[in-house]
Amino acid sequence: MKSFFQLTVQYGGRTAFAAAMAGVFSLMPAVAQAQIAAELPGPRDEQLIEKPNESVLMKESNLIQEVLEPELIFRVEPTRSKILKTKLPMTRVAITSPDIVEINEFSTTEVEVIGLKAGETTMTIWFAAPDGTSTVLRYLVKVAANTEEQRRAEIEYGKLEARLNELFPNSIVQLIPVADKLIVRGQARDAQEAAQIIAVLGGQSIDQAGNLTMGANLGSAAVLPGAEDLRTTSIIDLLQVPGEQQVMLKVRIAELQRTAARNLGFDFSVSGDNYDVAHIIGAGAGNLTAILDGGDVELFLQATSSNGMAKILAEPTLVTISGKSANFIAGGEFAVPTAVGVGGIGAVSTTFRGFGTQLAFTPTVLDKDKIRLQVAPSFSSINSSNTVDGIPGLDIRGVTTTVDLREGQWLAVAGLIQDEQAGSRVRLPGIGDIPLIGAAFGRQTTTREETELVVLVSPELVHPMEVEQLPLFLPGTDVTDPTNKEFFWHQQIEGRPGYDYRSTVWPAMRHQIHHENHEILKAQRHARKASRHYHECEDYYISGPQGFSH
Incomplete structure (x- = not known):
């Protein structure tokens, strides 16, 4: 990958771009790095491209007449268009990225260039000369919003934001326009007031009782004169309502x-x-x-x-x-x-x-x-x-x-x-x-x-309970199986709380418990016998007090 960035620097002369791309490449996953490395030329291929032999140069001179780069810049705004009238008839028009710019040809000398979304692309136009030859003109088309319109929209949204905070003094509203979307942030007093704020921005009306009705009687245009010119197609609601929102x-x-x-x-x-x-x-x-x-x-x-x-x-x-x-x-x-x-x-x-x-x-x-x-x-x-x-x-x-x-x-x-x-x-x-x-x-x-x-x-x-707040006893946790004595003799269908008797495994468990108890009693008898022999030995061989010190 080092050779790729060297190639970029040599051809473009943009060392800062190469360094930035190297940093971006280092953050990519290993699979993506391997895929890019496989598609890019290696060190050996790069040397062949930088220093082609004479046969390659001769092939290029025989086949390629000219490499045409964009010569002019054509600017258009998103969702706007410009009409391009030519002096010579056009034979063909090509766009590199149709999702950025759209072309409508009305005649051989008139074409409409429509900006779809922000970005850059190239537009190539072929002209037919009177002598029968063809001329090519290439544009670098830049689709970007008008700074004047952006500034005006920010001012209008600022005024609309101030008016909303006046209409709803118990809420804090912040409007952030992004492209053709409007992000509404802040904190509403309650859920009903949050719905009213979004309704005002969406062009719905609100009656005196606070209920929402469809219509344009009280929308963004009514709140602020001139706000109807704001190009907002969708509203993203990020308003928050304080307090607990889980209802039981x-x-x-x-x-x-x-x-x-x-x-x-x-x-x-x-x-x-x-x-x-x-x-x-x-x-x-x-x-x-x-x-x-x-x-x-x-x-x-x-x-x-x-x-x-x-x-x-x-x-x-x-x-x-x-x-x-x-x-x-x-x-x-x-x-x-x-x-x-x-x-x-x-x-x-x-x-x-x-x-x-x-x-x-x-x-x-x-x-x-x-x-x-x-x-x-x-x-x-x-x-x-x-x-x-x-x-x-x-x-x-x-x-x-x-x-x-x-x-x-x-x-x-x-x-x-x-x-x-x-x-x-x-x-x-x-x-x-x-x-x-x-x-x-x-x-x-x-x-x-x-x-x-x-x-x-x-x-x-x-709100959710903490671990220490979890109840120790849930319904049915203290219900146990009755023992044979409780069931047959006392005629009970529930056992004693806290005594886990399992009738499914009790025969095997009883034998195991009996065996374990027998082993415990045997060990206890052996320990008492050994302790008695130990004390008898102490009394026989030691004169005076004996035992552990305190």
Whole structure:
């Protein structure tokens, strides 16, 4: 690579450029260096290029007439164009980098040069002379923004920045134009004010309540006269909102159901040798028809009273970042077959329907402790009484709403008090209407169902816990397997907390523990025996006090 930079210096005479390129090359990865080194001429090839032999020079003189370099500089601004009119007709126009400059030929003497983006390229034009010869003119095209326009844009953006800081005194806004983009930096008071700042720059309007509406009533042009001339096509939002931006939502769904049912009635059971007629009363038919021939007639009295109670309490908790949606579901799914037909042929597809506790919400931090919640909690359970073709129904309790709350506040977003009563009576006409006696010829039923439901929500700003804040006990960590004595003798299904009994490996573990305990006891007996012999030896051979010094 050293020879390559020497070659650059000899041909170009730019030692500073060579040194800079050497520094850049040294920072490249090894794979890139190897690839460049393979493509560049080595020391031997460089000597051949610098000192070509006579045959090479003769070949060049026979084949190459002239090497044309750019002769003039042509300047154009990005997204602007210039019309080039020639005195002689043009036969051909070529551009080295079409992504920098675009050429539109209107005629043989008129061409438009359009600047696409900042950069440099070459433009070559061939002219046809009257004598039939061809003339070539080469330009070095430089596409760069006008310094005057850049200076004016900076002034306009500076004024717009000052006006924004006046309109939003609780925020700090900094505008940085880069090419056709506008970078918005700083710190907004809250998320709502940050959205308003971006809306003003984007040309949206804001009503008195602070809500955003589409339109050009209050945009950058309205904030500052002349700002509509600023060439900004996209806005990059880098505004920051101080404070915690993680929101934890607590939801409580509490439901209590009470039911009561009472039945009173008589049933007949009539049976013969070859027939059986049962439950005549209550069959819905107004007539009684029976042939009693050598059969039995039985009378049943039915008088029942039943009460029921059901309690549902669900408390899902979910955490997400301000402005982002989060979903939580705890439950299950059951299959629902669906009949479909393709080409006149019937088929059955299966879809799954979920049930359980579901929670979906989107929080937006409006102030330091004010949070806007779009929340949709729901709770569903299987109702076997609504089964159709083997597919059970669902009892669903849910709500979808948007509320504003302070951190830690609770709000009942939904509530329900429902009281249902129903009654029915079936009897034989005439005799069934006689007091007291009519009860033996009919059946009557009454039911009542009471339901109370409330849905509470509470937001809280949270941050991740440190290691020392992690709770030591999690749900289920203190639940252990009962020992054989606890299970068979005491009839317990949970063991003592803190005593890890494993019924899967206990037979092998018991043998191992017994063996280890036996070895420990054996070692302890050996140690006591050795210690006793040691003290006996001391007492026999040493006169006076003996032992370790203190």
